Amino acid sequence: MAKSAPTTRYIRTPGTLGREDNSLTFRNEKGITHIPINSLKELYLLNEISLNSKLFTFLSMANITVHFFDYYGQFRGTFYPKEARVSGKVMLLQAKACLENRLPIAVAFVGAIAANIHEVLYHYFKHGNKEIKPYLDWLKKEVPDLLPKIKKVPTLLSLEGEIWRRFYETFQLILPEDFVMNHRVKRPPDNPINALVSFGNTILYTKTISQIYHTHLDQTISFLHEPSDRRFSLSLDLSEAFKPLIVFRTIFEVVNNRRIQVSKHFDKKYNYCLLNEPGRDVFITAMEERLQQVFDHGTMKRKISYLTAIKYDAYKLKKHVVEGTPFTPFLEKDRR
Amino acid sequence: MRITGTIVNYYIHCKRQCWLFAHKMNFEDDSEDVRTGRILHEIRSEGRNNTEIQIEGIKVDKMTEEYVVELKKSDADVEATKWQTLYYLYILKQKGLDRKGRLEFIERNKQNHRTVELELDKRTEPELIRLLDDIEVYLQQDKPVPAIYAKKCERCAYYAYCYI
Numbered sequence: 260m261a262k263s264a265p266t267t268r269y270i271r272t273p274g275t276l277g278r279e280d281n282s283l284t285f286r287n288e289k290g291i292t293h294i295p296i297n298s299l300k301e302l303y304l305l306n307e308i309s310l311n312s313k314l315f316t317f318l319s320m321a322n323i324t325v326h327f328f329d330y331y332g333q334f335r336g337t338f339y340p341k342e343a344r345v346s347g348k349v350m351l352l353q354a355k356a357c358l359e360n361r362l363p364i365a366v367a368f369v370g371a372i373a374a375n376i377h378e379v380l381y382h383y384f385k386h387g388n389k390e391i392k393p394y395l396d397w398l399k400k401e402v403p404d405l406l407p408k409i410k411k412v413p414t415l416l417s418l419e420g421e422i423w424r425r426f427y428e429t430f431q432l433i434l435p436e437d438f439v440m441n442h443r444v445k446r447p448p449d450n451p452i453n454a455l456v457s458f459g460n461t462i463l464y465t466k467t468i469s470q471i472y473h474t475h476l477d478q479t480i481s482f483l484h485e486p487s488d489r490r491f492s493l494s495l496d497l498s499e500a501f502k503p504l505i506v507f508r509t510i511f512e513v514v515n516n517r518r519i520q521v522s523k524h525f526d527k528k529y530n531y532c533l534l535n536e537p538g539r540d541v542f543i544t545a546m547e548e549r550l551q552q553v554f555d556h557g558t559m560k561r562k563i564s565y566l567t568a569i570k571y572d573a574y575k576l577k578k579h580v581v582e583g584t585p586f587t588p589f590l591e592k593d594r595r
Numbered sequence: 596m597r598i599t600g601t602i603v604n605y606y607i608h609c610k611r612q613c614w615l616f617a618h619k620m621n622f623e624d625d626s627e628d629v630r631t632g633r634i635l636h637e638i639r640s641e642g643r644n645n646t647e648i649q650i651e652g653i654k655v656d657k658m659t660e661e662y663v664v665e666l667k668k669s670d671a672d673v674e675a676t677k678w679q680t681l682y683y684l685y686i687l688k689q690k691g692l693d694r695k696g697r698l699e700f701i702e703r704n705k706q707n708h709r710t711v712e713l714e715l716d717k718r719t720e721p722e723l724i725r726l727l728d729d730i731e732v733y734l735q736q737d738k739p740v741p742a743i744y745a746k747k748c749e750r751c752a753y754y755a756y757c758y759i
């Protein structure tokens with residue numbers, strides 16, 4: 260698919276969002292910006308923005324999803340336009356699959372995490388980093404052996420935890436010292452790398468919510484994560500396979516070429532560590548580029564972006580629950 | 596399941612599309628074609644009054660004393676449009692309205708619009724009834740038939756879903 264006008268708009272400075280006739284306007288002390296809505300699908304509000312209900316009516320009519328973040332970059336919620344695609348049949352079949360067939364689907368997600376981490380790290384191995392070899396071998400040989408033998412979701416979750424833990428350990432081999440992770444701390448993140456991981460995962464998670472919105476899948480019925488744990492738990496599942504490819508590649512890129520630096524792009528308060536405004540700018544721009552990056556898709560005979568690949572994973576899952584076709588999440592190695 | 600003109604059309608065009616549509620797995624706005632079709636329809640409706648007549652779920656583009664008129668933007672699938680219109684004639688007949696059918700293909704960049712005339716007669720009526728029975732049975736299946744991988748798939752709104 261050809262590259263078209265941006266479908267996502269990030270608003271990072273405080274101000275007021277409103278409607279003027281058939282366009283969106285954003286006002287702050289610098290003046291008024293008009294935001295065309297013809298191709299707009301998503302708005303990210305990353306600061307204190309005022310808005311009124313008249314605006315929501317308009318956003319709903321125009322089918323625009325809005326994700327809200329607080330000043331600290333923490334995700335607060337999503338405004339979902341009214342016209343969601345609902346199919347009773349898909350919902351029932353998805354629930355049935357979750358009750359009767361949850362484990363194999365969850366296993367597929369974990370298998371994809373391992374395979375995609377392997378792809379990302381292999382790049383560093385190829386460029387001379389031999390110390391990650393044992394982990395790469397474990398991902399490639401042992402994990403695929405272990406996965407089919409797993410009988411229960413909790414066992415699967417601990418293997419998943421192990422995959423990520425060992426992945427974070429490799430950071431000391433590929434990142435500058437001030438970005439090495441001692442341990443993963445989520446809420447609130449306590450050091451720069453955790454802040455980047457949290458922010459990146461959240462953006463990917465909300466992107467996935469918007470992609471699922473265009474399918475008929477029910478956002479609360481998930482397979483790897485506990486269903487209904489959160490309002491959008493399916494999005495947690497579907498974003499997993501893309502984390503290494505999108506979030507971590509973006510992190511490695513901006514850190515290694517020093518576009519993000521500890522001294523310039525983080526706020527440290529009490530025990531928190533958060534990306535500051537310029538830091539978020541750099542990170543979002545780099546991550547958007549990755550999401551929009553296009554490549555040849557094997558069976559589709561079309562160029563697709565990573566963002567579209569997320570939607571197609573949702574289609575695959577839908578097809579799996581409706582028609583029983585095999586479900587394998589996106590694998591970087593299948594890219595052409 | 597309630598059969599509609601669109602369902603009849605899709606059954607002839609592609610059975611898989613028919614099943615997905617009938618089970619409310621509607622278009623997933625991947626295809627530019629769907630949008631062009633809709634916009635064309637809207638623009639057309641604006642200029643005229645009395646276009647698009649709706650009778651109990653049947654939406655026809657125009658109805659005169661003698662004819663039910665279906666407007667299509669291409670003659671790519673005449674067969675499907677033909678049975679869709681015959682289905683309308685059949686429903687109208689049950690309500691005491693006897694009409695003939697006319698299909699008009701308004702293609703972009705073409706001056707002469709092709710038209711096709713249709714009639715519900717001794718030959719087409721029983722055939723239609725059999726078709727409706729077939730559709731009824733097919734839609735009760737719990738899965739659609741597999742994708743057909745044909746040329747027409749490239750323009751179909753389900754393309755990504757079928758080929759992924």
Ligand code: SF4
Binds near residue numbers: 611743752
């Ligand atoms: S893509 Fe092809 S197989 Fe699928 S519904 Fe459309 S026409 Fe039928």
